[in-house]
Amino acid sequence: MGLLANEWVKIFKRKSSFIMIGILAIIVVVAAIGITFVNSQDNVINDNGNWQAALEEENKDLKEELKSTPGPYKKEIERIIAENEYRISHDMPKVTSYNVWTFMNGMMGLVDIVALFTIIIAAGIVASEFSWGTIKLLLIRPISRAKILLSKYITVLLYALFMLAILFVLSFILGAAFFGFEQNQPHLAYLDGQIVARAQIPFLLSQYALSSVGLLIFTTMAFMISAAFRNSSLAIGLSIFLLLMGSIVTSIIAGFFDWAKYLLFANTNLLPYFGSGTLMVEGMTLSFSLIVLLVYYIIFLVVAFWAFVKRDVAA
Amino acid sequence: MIVVSLNNVSKKIGSKTIIDNLSFDVHAGEIFGFLGPNGAGKTTTIRMLVGLMKITSGDIFIDGHSVKSNYEEAIAKVGAIVENPEMYKFMSGYDNLKHYARMTKGVTMERIDEVAELVGLQNRMKEKVKTYSLGMRQRLGIAQALLHRPKVLILDEPTNGLDPAGIREIRDYLKRLARVEDMAVVVSSHLLSEMEMMCDRIGIIQNGRMVDVQLVNDMVNDGNISYLISAKPVDQAFNLLQNAFEGVEVKVTKQLLHVEGASIDVPKLVKRLVENNCDIYEVKQINQSLEEKFLEITSEKGGIA
Numbered sequence: 222m223g224l225l226a227n228e229w230v231k232i233f234k235r236k237s238s239f240i241m242i243g244i245l246a247i248i249v250v251v252a253a254i255g256i257t258f259v260n261s262q263d264n265v266i267n268d269n270g271n272w273q274a275a276l277e278e279e280n281k282d283l284k285e286e287l288k289s290t291p292g293p294y295k296k297e298i299e300r301i302i303a304e305n306e307y308r309i310s311h312d313m314p315k316v317t318s319y320n321v322w323t324f325m326n327g328m329m330g331l332v333d334i335v336a337l338f339t340i341i342i343a344a345g346i347v348a349s350e351f352s353w354g355t356i357k358l359l360l361i362r363p364i365s366r367a368k369i370l371l372s373k374y375i376t377v378l379l380y381a382l383f384m385l386a387i388l389f390v391l392s393f394i395l396g397a398a399f400f401g402f403e404q405n406q407p408h409l410a411y412l413d414g415q416i417v418a419r420a421q422i423p424f425l426l427s428q429y430a431l432s433s434v435g436l437l438i439f440t441t442m443a444f445m446i447s448a449a450f451r452n453s454s455l456a457i458g459l460s461i462f463l464l465l466m467g468s469i470v471t472s473i474i475a476g477f478f479d480w481a482k483y484l485l486f487a488n489t490n491l492l493p494y495f496g497s498g499t500l501m502v503e504g505m506t507l508s509f510s511l512i513v514l515l516v517y518y519i520i521f522l523v524v525a526f527w528a529f530v531k532r533d534v535a536a
Numbered sequence: 537m538i539v540v541s542l543n544n545v546s547k548k549i550g551s552k553t554i555i556d557n558l559s560f561d562v563h564a565g566e567i568f569g570f571l572g573p574n575g576a577g578k579t580t581t582i583r584m585l586v587g588l589m590k591i592t593s594g595d596i597f598i599d600g601h602s603v604k605s606n607y608e609e610a611i612a613k614v615g616a617i618v619e620n621p622e623m624y625k626f627m628s629g630y631d632n633l634k635h636y637a638r639m640t641k642g643v644t645m646e647r648i649d650e651v652a653e654l655v656g657l658q659n660r661m662k663e664k665v666k667t668y669s670l671g672m673r674q675r676l677g678i679a680q681a682l683l684h685r686p687k688v689l690i691l692d693e694p695t696n697g698l699d700p701a702g703i704r705e706i707r708d709y710l711k712r713l714a715r716v717e718d719m720a721v722v723v724s725s726h727l728l729s730e731m732e733m734m735c736d737r738i739g740i741i742q743n744g745r746m747v748d749v750q751l752v753n754d755m756v757n758d759g760n761i762s763y764l765i766s767a768k769p770v771d772q773a774f775n776l777l778q779n780a781f782e783g784v785e786v787k788v789t790k791q792l793l794h795v796e797g798a799s800i801d802v803p804k805l806v807k808r809l810v811e812n813n814c815d816i817y818e819v820k821q822i823n824q825s826l827e828e829k830f831l832e833i834t835s836e837k838g839g840i841a
Binding site: 223224226227230231234235353354355357358359360361362363364365531533534535 | 618624636
């Protein structure tokens, strides 16, 4: 559709968009080189001789420890024990050196950088038209305002997807080139007290998707602020401030009040439901979080569209 | 044929009435000037015309389509520049036009080239808009407005920032569009002399109300005609003319006779002066300029002109 092409062209006719992609690529390259360098420095080869015995020993200690640990940490220890048992029975030694999968797993943290860049794009895509004054010529076309805003929103999502794809593919290529496929194992996920072996690529894709839930929500929030306040610096500033401070403030509140679980930031990280990290408030479930996120998401979109379609353009 | 029609259009922001029951029509093939002091509501009216602002009450019809209820049909017939011709500065002129072309059906690549040539930008189309002068941006703005062959062209202050040659060029160009392509052109300005030369009809707006709509020729020449006579001795000439003719008023300003009246018989007047040994150096008809007329009208109807 022409509108999407327009928005895409407007993003990529500006240098800042390329700078963002460049920064992302540079971080991945630097990380790969840095890890290679550190690895070559302390190249401690584990005693491969009898790893089964070592794991059994570890499990024994952990079971002992389990008796004295308080509730929240129990699960993690149980997970390690289960994983160790699985490794012993399936003859899968622990991955001791970096390979492409561990690298890609590590690079998943860069989804936050992608989120940051997408927020900048989302914050600017409506507000910039107002500050450039081009909004007037943009809206006096035989196209409804809702369609124009929708094209902008889809463009933001496509941009995020594009950046995520770059991150995924680049970290795969660099990971393969720098670290290779040594000790190629499936991922061992811990679900309902069971260890399940999963193929790495689908596992990593699902992890990326889960990490991107926060990205989607915060981007939509930035987009809403952009469309409602028509000021890009406000949208960027407010969204990044919330992105950085939101989870801290929420975890503080969560220490005192139970209603913290209804706050956006208590729900944006879905990874704990799939076996990594801890929940901000005890007793939350995946479906609860999804519903809360959905409610916020709908509110953001409704406000964005309402403000953009209904308000007069006086800029 | 009426192309643009405003019916009792009002705009309220909060409790303040910005535009109060405005009605006027614009016909195909005419250039309609929209004249008023700053803050009178020109830009607000234009914004309502193109749908950037909601109409509080009343309605606007463009080529028979209501802006309120059938916006997409109505706006498809409109090409406009609202205030400054703001374009995407980081893109070339060509990319800007392509951008707008993608938003309307049936604008071909040939049409873009055609329009670029029409406004004389064909050699600069590959350059970024930030390198353009204000005049070139203005022309690119007009090119953008003409892309989809609209029936109405709406220009807010089209001669802003143009040099005299550019102003003349735009003026001739707009006249050609109106005469040849039978387009209705709505132009707003506070440059009165400019409007006088460009427009066929002028609507004067003040405090959100249409004070007067007149044909430019009528406006300039209606009613009294005055003459400036340079004669010596002035006192004698003044005495001769005063009370000599019915309905003629004579004043002396700066050693010149200022004669004003509805029907002045100039030869008779001159004859009387010559017969009485007055030397006449010059007799000149004064066209009351639109500016004076404009100030006169706006102050007559009770307001700050």
